[in-house]
Amino acid sequence: MISSDIYGKNPAVKELQEIIQCSLSEIEEPLIGDLSYFSENARYEPNSLQIVSITQTDKNQYSMSYRYKWTIFNGCLDINADEFTTQNVTFMVKPEGLEFDIIDTSRGSTADEL
DSSP states (O other): OEEOOOOTOOOOOHHHHHHHHTTHHHHHHHHHHEEEEETTEEOTHHHHHHHHEEOOSSEEEEEEEEEEEEEEEETTTTTTEEEEEEEEEEEEEEEEEEEOOOOOOOOOOHHHHH
């Protein structure tokens, strides 16, 4: 949740983008999630998260497209490979702020599998 005083307002997409941009550090980690599904060696490149677009999907619901850079070290070739990933997340505009519907991408433990 990004807290914002938008009670009784119907913010424009540009205003929503400004609110989110100012608070990216609050939601950066959950938006990026666990990169181990790419590789155990995948690492997020700090401060590379960018908002690509925001579109309204319903009265108070929006979809945000964002991208970020991550790197992976290839020990066999002794090089780092840079990759960009674009993903989407939905969020609701509520009186107390913006509530994001973030999917948990963390890898389960062996105990979870049992």
